[in-house]
Amino acid sequence: MRYWLIKSEPDVFSIDDLRRVGREPWNGVRNYQARNFMRDAMQPGDLALFYHSNATPPGVVGLARVVGAPYQDATQFDAQSEYFDPKSTVERPRWMLVDFEFVAKFPTPVTLAQMKEEAGLEGMLVLQKGTRLSITPVEPPHFERICELGAWDGRGVGK
DNA sequence: GCCAACGTTGGC
DNA sequence: GCCAACGTTGGC
Numbered sequence: 001m002r003y004w005l006i007k008s009e010p011d012v013f014s015i016d017d018l019r020r021v022g023r024e025p026w027n028g029v030r031n032y033q034a035r036n037f038m039r040d041a042m043q044p045g046d047l048a049l050f051y052h053s054n055a056t057p058p059g060v061v062g063l064a065r066v067v068g069a070p071y072q073d074a075t076q077f078d079a080q081s082e083y084f085d086p087k088s089t090v091e092r093p094r095w096m097l098v099d100f101e102f103v104a105k106f107p108t109p110v111t112l113a114q115m116k117e118e119a120g121l122e123g124m125l126v127l128q129k130g131t132r133l134s135i136t137p138v139e140p141p142h143f144e145r146i147c148e149l150g151a152w153d154g155r156g157v158g159k
Numbered sequence: 160g161c162c163a164a165c166g167t168t169g170g171c
Numbered sequence: 172g173c174c175a176a177c178g179t180t181g182g183c
Contacts, residue, residue, distance in 0.1 A: 009181090032166090053180080053181060053182085054180080054181055054182085058181080058182070112182080129163090130180095132180045132181070134180085
């Protein structure tokens with residue numbers, strides 16, 4: 001199993017939104033590196049730290065899980081969508097996504113400030129200066145440490 | 160609102 | 172293929 005961090009602006013789609021809908025296509029990603037992670041590297045069952053960006057405060061607020069195989073992001077073909085991509089065609093779609101399902105909301109959010117101070121988390125991609133990538137891989141020890149800091153009891157995973 | 164960092168675009 | 176201009180991200 002691999003671990004990830006996915007960013008979302010809570011004004012657009014928050015951890016509470018994910019809990020409410022249960023499962024969500026991770027659409028609107030328009031960065032090739034992030035797309036490649038979803039298309040080529042994610043496996044069903046992988047866990048992701050759910051990060052609120054452009055939030056007060058920014059930080060990891062819970063967990064999500066990859067469900068199903070990658071497929072085309074439908075919004076790229078929708079002229080009414082803000083994610084419409086006129087250069088994408090049905091024959092050769094540019095943008096692929098996976099679905100995420102809700103796993104847990106942390107009892108205690110782990111703020112970005114806290115993460116920066118935490119010695120065990122140094123080297124995390126999301127903490128590096130200028131990292132705007134909306135999806136990044138996460139090392140298992142970093143993942144585990146953040147779950148501890150979030151006071152997550154482990155509920156939501158397993159069978 | 161500001162602005163640094165970064166990715167993309169398009170002229171050449 | 173270079174690179175300046177531009178748009179976006181996202182913390183503060």
